Amino acid sequence: MRFVFTNVGGRRWRRKILLRLVCALLLQIFAPARMHSQSADAERPVPILSGNAGFLTSVTAGQTLLDTQLNPVLLVPVGDRWLIESRGEFEGEFQRAPSGSFAGPVNKHLDYLQADYIANSYVTITAGRFLTPFGIFNERLYPEWIRTLQPDPLILPIGTASSDGAMLRGGFAVNSHANVNYAAYVSATSIGVNGVESERQVGGRAGMFFPGPRLEVGASWQKALQDDRKNAFGFHLAWQTRALPLSVHSEFARANQGSGYWIEGAYRLSQINAWNRVMRRTEVVGRMQQFFNGAIGPDEAASLGLPTANTREADFGVNYFLKDGLKAVGSYGRQLSSAGNLNQWAVGIVYRFLIPLGRGDSR
């Protein structure tokens, strides 16, 4: 009896200590918020509505598709440290019906709806629905106004479905020659609500950026905590050469569903002297990619948006920047696959908008 009483007392004592420790750590995390409580009025952020709209016409293996996209991004800053951000996707895919007119579905879903707390210079805490940081395309290059070729890379569906959960991310300088960035996340299963599904998984991404050669290399990892509990991993590279206006991006991904890579180079023709006004607004792009089948069947692969057979593809494109935020795009791709070879043509126009929801200036 006496022993039991002592044990309960010990437990309580341990619980108290643990509670105090957790409180102390939480205070450490959130305390720096007070340090910068006064931001300059001129730079006090206002909510904004941004995003892009695009209209693309593509012809894949002789089949014409009219693709209309609207991706509104809402950013609501709260105080000095918080940001609530969200992006939706509305996409109409219209194909020629036997009657002759174009018809098709309008898909809509929520890409992310997250609350960010900038704890300090090194850590941001994110909760909600967020873009899964696997590789770089999904998080950084996906918007139509940013991507240099409109067709998605073949390996994009690997590891990039949005997550519902929490994430820690940030970056810091190791020294003047190297910066490190990282993201670590936990996601819960979310089913039943159309458009916000997610899987139970953990993962992370780490990258190293060298400002001298403007080179970033990094790796991603993801482990599913449901079904077959498979691992996925990937590597990425981003390089902007100093001598030429050339930007190179590349990714490799390997998972149960398949593996593959893509490498892409975008060259701005600003160094060409002839027709300089036109050339400096013109960008030529090339992408090479390959996909290898995984351990899943063709039907499952198709449902995930992956090729159903081993595939190679080469794409070439031209982008012309009409004015800031508005560009005309065009591309041609040749896909070689055991399921059949095909040509892909795409032309279109993409517009990026930004509307302050309040006074944008300081007056």
Add this chain to the structure above:
Amino acid sequence: MRRVFVLSFALAFTVAASSSLLAARSPNKKEEGTTTVASNTNADTMRALGEQRFRANCGRCHAAPQKFPPRAMSTVLRHMRVRATITGEDMRLVLFYTTQ
């Protein structure tokens, strides 16, 4: 499964706490550094630094946008601070470059 959750939570918590402690240890240094940058360098230097940081952080993915109003740009940069994991000092310099 439970162990993975506990381990990942512990790891995440340790990272947050240690970095926070690191930041808390030298807040004045950072503040002083920022103030020094703001007070000792003229606008041209700050703009040049801002452009340099813009090219290093933002230029990896997209070209420089047109100049937006400062308060709208401030929101964009908060978003990019999270998305592109840029530091607070870089954010201030890029804000100066993109708005002044």
